[in-house]
Amino acid sequence: MSNQTDAQQTPLLQVHDLRVEFSTSQGIATAINGVDLSVSAGQSLGILGESGSGKSVTARTIMGLLDTPPARVVGGQILLEGEDLLSLPSKVRRSLNGPRMAMVFQDALSALNPVHPVGRQIGELFRVHRGYSRAAAKRAAIELMDRVKIPAASSRVNDYPHQFSGGMRQRIVIAMALALDPQLLIADEPTTALDVTVQAQILALLKEQQVERNMGLVLITHDISVVREVTDHVAVMYAGRVVEQGPTAQVLSAPRHPYTRGLAESVASEELKGSRLPAIPGSPPDLLNLPMGCSFANRCWLATEECNGRVPTLTELGESRATACFHHEEVQPYAAHSR
Amino acid sequence: MPHIVAEHARRATNTSPIMELRGVKQHYAIARPLPFAPKKIVRALDGVDLRVKPGSTLGIIGESGCGKSTLARILSGLEAPSEGEVLFEGVDINSLRGAEKRHMRQNIQLIFQDPYAALDPRMSIEQILSEPFEIHPGLVPESGRRRKVQELMELVGLNPDHLGRYPHNFSGGQQQRIGIARGIALNPKVLICDEAVSALDVSVRAQVVNLLQDLQQELGLSFVFIAHDLQIVRHISDEVATMYLGRIVEHGTFAQVYDHSEHPYTQALLSAAPELRQGNGTKRELIMLQGDPPSPLDPPPGCRFHTRCPIAQARCAQAEPTLDGVGEGHNARCFFPGPIPVRSA
Numbered sequence: 001m002s003n004q005t006d007a008q009q010t011p012l013l014q015v016h017d018l019r020v021e022f023s024t025s026q027g028i029a030t031a032i033n034g035v036d037l038s039v040s041a042g043q044s045l046g047i048l049g050e051s052g053s054g055k056s057v058t059a060r061t062i063m064g065l066l067d068t069p070p071a072r073v074v075g076g077q078i079l080l081e082g083e084d085l086l087s088l089p090s091k092v093r094r095s096l097n098g099p100r101m102a103m104v105f106q107d108a109l110s111a112l113n114p115v116h117p118v119g120r121q122i123g124e125l126f127r128v129h130r131g132y133s134r135a136a137a138k139r140a141a142i143e144l145m146d147r148v149k150i151p152a153a154s155s156r157v158n159d160y161p162h163q164f165s166g167g168m169r170q171r172i173v174i175a176m177a178l179a180l181d182p183q184l185l186i187a188d189e190p191t192t193a194l195d196v197t198v199q200a201q202i203l204a205l206l207k208e209q210q211v212e213r214n215m216g217l218v219l220i221t222h223d224i225s226v227v228r229e230v231t232d233h234v235a236v237m238y239a240g241r242v243v244e245q246g247p248t249a250q251v252l253s254a255p256r257h258p259y260t261r262g263l264a265e266s267v268a269s270e271e272l273k274g275s276r277l278p279a280i281p282g283s284p285p286d287l288l289n290l291p292m293g294c295s296f297a298n299r300c301w302l303a304t305e306e307c308n309g310r311v312p313t314l315t316e317l318g319e320s321r322a323t324a325c326f327h328h329e330e331v332q333p334y335a336a337h338s339r
Numbered sequence: 340m341p342h343i344v345a346e347h348a349r350r351a352t353n354t355s356p357i358m359e360l361r362g363v364k365q366h367y368a369i370a371r372p373l374p375f376a377p378k379k380i381v382r383a384l385d386g387v388d389l390r391v392k393p394g395s396t397l398g399i400i401g402e403s404g405c406g407k408s409t410l411a412r413i414l415s416g417l418e419a420p421s422e423g424e425v426l427f428e429g430v431d432i433n434s435l436r437g438a439e440k441r442h443m444r445q446n447i448q449l450i451f452q453d454p455y456a457a458l459d460p461r462m463s464i465e466q467i468l469s470e471p472f473e474i475h476p477g478l479v480p481e482s483g484r485r486r487k488v489q490e491l492m493e494l495v496g497l498n499p500d501h502l503g504r505y506p507h508n509f510s511g512g513q514q515q516r517i518g519i520a521r522g523i524a525l526n527p528k529v530l531i532c533d534e535a536v537s538a539l540d541v542s543v544r545a546q547v548v549n550l551l552q553d554l555q556q557e558l559g560l561s562f563v564f565i566a567h568d569l570q571i572v573r574h575i576s577d578e579v580a581t582m583y584l585g586r587i588v589e590h591g592t593f594a595q596v597y598d599h600s601e602h603p604y605t606q607a608l609l610s611a612a613p614e615l616r617q618g619n620g621t622k623r624e625l626i627m628l629q630g631d632p633p634s635p636l637d638p639p640p641g642c643r644f645h646t647r648c649p650i651a652q653a654r655c656a657q658a659e660p661t662l663d664g665v666g667e668g669h670n671a672r673c674f675f676p677g678p679i680p681v682r683s684a
Contacts, residue, residue, distance in 0.1 A: 050540035050542060050543075166631065167631050168631070195567070196569065197402065197607060197632075200625060204627070222540065223541075225612070226613065228613060263542060266542055267541070268545075268574035276549045277545035277548055277549055278545065279546040279548075280543075283510045283512055283513070283543060284510075284542075
């Protein structure tokens with residue numbers, strides 16, 4: 001369990017007003033437009049958003065994996081235990097990936113090298129970072145494979161990625177990410193490519209490892225039920241901004257931003273059988289041409305003149321919740337609102 | 340035997356199915372790695388019987404590799420099965436030729452998962468949506484086609500002024516609406532949706548699901564709705580079939596399959612979806628299955644699910660159960676149907 005007092009004193013990761021742009025042939029696309037996040041040791045944060053909301057770009061920026069160009073970090077800070085990653089020389093920054101923070105990608109097959117046995121790929125981390133011998137690295141790899149519950153690890157250590165199933169490959173990628181005991185694990189849609197019965201296994205593994213290691217976990221997903229299942233806190237992103245954040249259970253059961261409410265509501269729950277789903281009209285804005293005011297205003301049933309004029313900032317609501325909406329007090333619980 | 344049961348059910352409900360699969364098998368031979376290596380066969384579908392009732396929705400759920408997409412291709416006539424019959428209005432669609440075959444194709448349409456890949460990037464929306472009328476020229480005279488295309492665009496909620504635009508000008512949700520417009524252009528009787536909303540974002544998915552349901556009411560369509568999103572299938576389906584490794588393991592009304600699952604695999608599958616477990620209705624315990632589904636290249640003997648089944652017994656490894664009635668119109672392929680006893684935590 002997360003240690004509350006500890007968590008409040010030293011956030012493991014803090015992101016302040018991060019801004020990232022991409023130059024495209026059609027102009028400048030604003031992928032991240034002032035994102036604030038915070039994760040403490042032993043805490044899990046879900047980043048919930050749709051495609052184009054900037055959730056994956058946020059993860060890649062934190063890890064220093066953005067392709068620059070076309071991307072450009074135009075402002076903000078990323079603090080890992082108070083140290084600004086963006087001001088570090090790239091070599092120093094790269095050396096943090098692995099021992100301090102690690103990432104799990106959606107597509108495990110392309111995250112692994114197809115021409116090397118998995119044991120060697122896991123062992124490589126120990127050889128490079130800790131100077132283990134070949135034999136010691138292999139032993140460490142087997143031990144890790146065991147810990148992520150790959151059956152018969154010692155006999156499969158010399159197998160190649162294609163010989164494993166999708167779920168097992170994702171376990172191998174998780175093993176590699178955990179190899180050097182990182183303080184922070186970022187998982188970008190780790191179960192999207194997997195079947196639902198296998199997804200349940202992988203989510204259980206991630207959660208178990210996060211608690212056991214008292215690690216900070218950032219879980220990026222478009223799936224509201226995955227966030228609800230795994231994370232303590234959630235940040236909802238829309239068009240490059242965090243529009244609402246707070247403890248997962250409270251945010252999802254009593255949203256204070258119309259977008260969060262629309263998302264939570266458009267899930268086809270049992271009670272809606274036979275009726276129309278409450279859909280959010282329209283589609284997300286063009287990142288090349290963001291509106292002057294609130295990005296959600298043109299899809300929002302609460303929008304007024306004010307919303308089109310200026311961007312609402314993320315405002316504290318107390319109980320560690322925050323929302324970026326002028327009309328957050330008018331966001332009703334589900335049942336009261338029908339369209 | 341299943342056919343006789345089917346005949347009875349048909350007379351009982353007095354609605355003949357619009358489509359029916361009888362003992363459909365689809366086996367693909369895999370290229371041999373070496374000249375004399377043993378021939379390998381993927382049993383994508385291995386004896387499937389199904390009926391689609393007019394004006395209703397049949398949902399198909401199952402994991403990847405269970406044969407869902409093969410089923411879509413067989414139903415739509417894109418592939419002929421290696422064995423068995425695919426009946427549309429009582430006639431085997433693979434025996435049809437010429438005008439009869441065109442008539443069948445007009446009436447069975449398919450919507451694909453990836454809307455962008457399903458649209459020709461070099462054709463304008465007008466060209467895409469008038470192509471069906473060029474293939475079936477008797478339906479709408481050439482002079483009326485532009486008007487018809489505009490009507491279709493309005494029907495699916497697109498701006499008819501945009502008919503000169505190209506697929507890349509539209510968002511994913513709009514592209515899927517174009518795919519749907521093309522699917523309903525010829526006024527088909529059956530629409531097969533193979534993961535038609537899976538690629539869409541949550542907020543847009545609800546719009547497209549609503550659109551499909553509106554169209555079903557207005558046009559009296561029958562749907563076969565194939566998806567791995569268990570909640571959407573529950574929402575849209577009248578009947579649901581669960582597939583595992585090329586076989587149907589459970590079939591019944593949505594309420595029977597979702598609320599009173601009899602097959603252990605259906606129960607495990609539904610319990611693995613957090614959103615169904617979190618529902619305020621029936622509280623489900625997570626039944627964690629071990630491992631991944633076996634390969635359809637080499638399905639286990641006996642019951643195909645016995646290798647992962649929490650309640651498997653010795654008998655399950657030896658003989659394969661048949662799809663038997665466990666309730667009115669509710670069938671399960673299991674020797675020990677019924678709720679899995681919950682282990683005390």
